[in-house]
Amino acid sequence: MAERSDLRTTLAVAAGRGAAWASRALRRGGGTNIAGVVARRVAPDVLRQLARRVDRGVVLVAGTNGKTTTARMLAAILEHADWRVVHNRAGANLVSGVTATLLRAPLPADVAVLESDEAALPAIVAETAPRLVVLHNLFRDQLDRYGEIDTLARRWREVLGALRAPSLILANADDPAVAAVGHGLAAPMVTFGIDDPSRASDSGAHIADSQFCRACGARLTYTIRYYAHIGVYHCAACGLVRPTPRYRASRIVPRDDQGSELTIQLPAGPLTFTLPLPGLYNAANALAAAAAASELGVAPPVIAAALAQFSAAFGRLERVDVAGRPLLLALIKNPVGATETLRMIAEAHPVAPHLLVTINDRHADGTDISWLWDAEFERLAGSVARVVVSGTRAADMAVRLRYAGVADERLVVEPAVAAALDALLAAPADVPLVALPTYTALLDLRRVMTARGWVRPFWDD
Amino acid sequence: MQRALRIAHLYPDHMNIYGDRGNIIALTQRCRWRGIAVEVVGVQPGAAVAWASFDLVFFGGGQDSGQALIAADFVRRHGAELCAAIADGLPMLAICGGYQLLGHYFQTHTGERLAGIGAIDAHTIGGDRRMIGDIAITIDGDVLGGGEPLVAVGFENHSGQTYLGDGVRPLGRVIAGHGNNGSDGSEGAVVHHAYGCYLHGSLLPKNPRFTDHLLSLALMHAGGDGALAPLDDHREDAARAVMLERLQPPERPARRWWPIRRS
Numbered sequence: 174m175a176e177r178s179d180l181r182t183t184l185a186v187a188a189g190r191g192a193a194w195a196s197r198a199l200r201r202g203g204g205t206n207i208a209g210v211v212a213r214r215v216a217p218d219v220l221r222q223l224a225r226r227v228d229r230g231v232v233l234v235a236g237t238n239g240k241t242t243t244a245r246m247l248a249a250i251l252e253h254a255d256w257r258v259v260h261n262r263a264g265a266n267l268v269s270g271v272t273a274t275l276l277r278a279p280l281p282a283d284v285a286v287l288e289s290d291e292a293a294l295p296a297i298v299a300e301t302a303p304r305l306v307v308l309h310n311l312f313r314d315q316l317d318r319y320g321e322i323d324t325l326a327r328r329w330r331e332v333l334g335a336l337r338a339p340s341l342i343l344a345n346a347d348d349p350a351v352a353a354v355g356h357g358l359a360a361p362m363v364t365f366g367i368d369d370p371s372r373a374s375d376s377g378a379h380i381a382d383s384q385f386c387r388a389c390g391a392r393l394t395y396t397i398r399y400y401a402h403i404g405v406y407h408c409a410a411c412g413l414v415r416p417t418p419r420y421r422a423s424r425i426v427p428r429d430d431q432g433s434e435l436t437i438q439l440p441a442g443p444l445t446f447t448l449p450l451p452g453l454y455n456a457a458n459a460l461a462a463a464a465a466a467s468e469l470g471v472a473p474p475v476i477a478a479a480l481a482q483f484s485a486a487f488g489r490l491e492r493v494d495v496a497g498r499p500l501l502l503a504l505i506k507n508p509v510g511a512t513e514t515l516r517m518i519a520e521a522h523p524v525a526p527h528l529l530v531t532i533n534d535r536h537a538d539g540t541d542i543s544w545l546w547d548a549e550f551e552r553l554a555g556s557v558a559r560v561v562v563s564g565t566r567a568a569d570m571a572v573r574l575r576y577a578g579v580a581d582e583r584l585v586v587e588p589a590v591a592a593a594l595d596a597l598l599a600a601p602a603d604v605p606l607v608a609l610p611t612y613t614a615l616l617d618l619r620r621v622m623t624a625r626g627w628v629r630p631f632w633d634d
Numbered sequence: 635m636q637r638a639l640r641i642a643h644l645y646p647d648h649m650n651i652y653g654d655r656g657n658i659i660a661l662t663q664r665c666r667w668r669g670i671a672v673e674v675v676g677v678q679p680g681a682a683v684a685w686a687s688f689d690l691v692f693f694g695g696g697q698d699s700g701q702a703l704i705a706a707d708f709v710r711r712h713g714a715e716l717c718a719a720i721a722d723g724l725p726m727l728a729i730c731g732g733y734q735l736l737g738h739y740f741q742t743h744t745g746e747r748l749a750g751i752g753a754i755d756a757h758t759i760g761g762d763r764r765m766i767g768d769i770a771i772t773i774d775g776d777v778l779g780g781g782e783p784l785v786a787v788g789f790e791n792h793s794g795q796t797y798l799g800d801g802v803r804p805l806g807r808v809i810a811g812h813g814n815n816g817s818d819g820s821e822g823a824v825v826h827h828a829y830g831c832y833l834h835g836s837l838l839p840k841n842p843r844f845t846d847h848l849l850s851l852a853l854m855h856a857g858g859d860g861a862l863a864p865l866d867d868h869r870e871d872a873a874r875a876v877m878l879e880r881l882q883p884p885e886r887p888a889r890r891w892w893p894i895r896r897s
Contacts, residue, residue: 313651316651316652316791317766317767317789317791321651321697321698321699322697323697323698323699379646379647379650379655380650380655381647382651382697384647385648385699385700385703390703392647508653540766540767540768540789541652541653541766541789541791541834542789542835543652543653543654543656543789543834543835543836544653545653545656546653546654546655546656546659546836546839547650547653547655547656566873566876568869568872568873568875568876569840569873569876569877571869571872571873572839572840572869572870572873573656573839575869576656576659576660576663576839578663581866581869584869586872
């Protein structure tokens with residue numbers, strides 16, 4: 174039986190690799206999805222079989238925001254430690270994409286670091302029996318696809334309940350919904366959290382999704398709020414408290430739009446380094462990655478060295494050279510992430526930047542753009558010189574900016590992405606350029622930039 | 635001189651998940667652009683409300699858990715008085731979950747009936763199918779105080795199917811999308827100056843004529859004549875035109891790409 178199963182897995186791998194090759198040859202894309210679909214058709218248990226060939230186990234990274242960057246940081250740390258790492262760095266995070274990542278990788282490997290789509294996490298957990306699951310955060314996102322976050326949290330909890338030690342759940346103590354998911358399960362939970370009161374803010378407080386106690390429904394009391402519902406909280410009614418984090422970011426000092434100086438408290442002692450990515454949420458991503466690496470046994474100096482030379486994931490505050498000038502490329506996809514990005518842009522630039530905001534409403538973006546009204550575009554009103562809006566919902570984005578207080582004469586509507594990029598590049602040479610695309614808009618932008626020879630295709634990234 | 639407009643925003647921390655905050659942004663900005671003073675007051679669970687002190691009430695949609703936390707407070711604490719205020723002509727806009735709570739009850743899958751306040755003769759049945767997508771409706775001109783019909787656009791995302799009692803006027807007729815229940819072509823409801831519907835999007839910034847109608851009613855409620863200076867709405871008109879073009883493509887002869895009929 175074992176031999177037959179092996180044979181079937183081998184066939185599935187060959188079929189999947191063939192499909193990926195054909196997809197690329199036909200210029201249909203990177204073939205990251207089709208390979209998984211084909212292989213699973215040949216052998217439905219192919220992911221289960223492949224996951225067993227990862228010696229030290231599978232690490233899953235899940236959460237609404239920051240999972241791509243956190244997974245990439247963790248993979249970078251483990252590679253720096255000379256582990257053989259499999260990683261879905263092109264962002265294929267559904268079951269088919271995760272399958273494709275493993276079947277295209279040289280196995281056996283030491284570890285697989287896989288970011289997982291929120292809705293796909295239950296299936297991926299069930300099939301990969303992960304060694305470590307990183308639960309980063311849960312924010313409202315694409316309600317037409319994912320449903321409400323309470324529903325997601327319930328599904329996560331059900332599937333994670335089947336895990337046993339040595340599987341470990343590493344959860345964000347600062348997010349009450351995520352901390353509740355991992356609380357009291359059979360597998361042990363360890364937490365990480367921010368402990369720097371100087372970074373408190375009221376950013377996105379009106380879109381805090383999980384500000385009511387999971388145990389009793391009363392309003393949580395926040396002694397520190399970092400953004401949205403992320404912070405240090407307790408319930409005065411029933412006594413629920415934020416878990417005490419084993420890993421803490423005790424000092425976060427922003428350095429404009431260049432990055433942050435970070436001190437992370439590990440059980441072995443403090444770790445200080447400069448993270449070359451700006452934004453409070455990137456500090457949280459680095460904290461999560463450092464905590465995961467530490468739980469996997471990586472030595473602290475290796476963690477610091479890898480993070481200090483980290484480069485951004487595709488479109489995640491990535492600096493791209495376009496026609497000889499820098500462009501900051503930052504994916505926006507839901508209100509909390511977008512609000513944090515807008516806050517960073519408004520605070521970090523001494524010279525008023527020119528912006529390109531590209532809003533698509535295709536399936537992978539979420540077809541509902543109501544979330545634009547929850548994101549704090551008001552932060553741009555006093556701090557941008559010009560905004561070009563594009564994408565399938567360019568006209569709606571123009572309406573959003575009008576109501577956010579951006580003067581009409583500063584708005585340019587250009588639905589076509591290539592023409593919109595040209596309009597952005599018409600800015601005077603000393604003006605900082607920022608592009609904020611939704612997911613498929615990021616792919617569209619990337620395609621234009623690839624065709625012009627400015628960047629490589631994303632699947633080669 | 636009329637006093638500042640006062641808008642009550644019901645349970646803003648519990649009922650806020652579908653971007654309905656854009657409605658508050660639209661109402662307040664369109665007042666500010668015209669020099670009309672406006673104040674928005676969030677109503678939290680447990681708070682006493684003097685309904686007569688408000689000129690407009692807004693109630694958005696929330697997560698099921700959020701709605702469960704506030705439903706009893708809303709129905710028991712405010713039900714009778716808010717119904718009376720609506721009968722007296724208090725302007726109100728309720729979206730999705732807020733709309734459902736203005737009806738008599740919501741019936742869950744298990745047959746349990748969760749009470750609403752009964753301001754609108756309507757009830758909602760929990761369904762298995764989620765009605766999700768862009769939606770366009772026609773609102774008769776007289777619902778908006780006169781003039782041509784308005785084609786309003788938004789985004790719906792609900793599984794509850796709302797059925798109106800005989801004699802309750804729908805807010806509009808569905809052109810594209812599902813509407814109240816996916817079967818009778820109606821969307822929303824109008825009772826006195828209270829409007830309920832399923833349109834997120836957000837509704838008011840996308841459909842400024844509806845917004846201005848609500849503001850007119852609110853100004854009259856505050857003792858004014860309801861007159862509003864015109865604003866330049868070409869951005870809103872352009873966005874609505876893009877969506878309507880998508881939802882109502884010009885008729886084209888059907889072309890079959892495959893010569894054999896597929897069953």
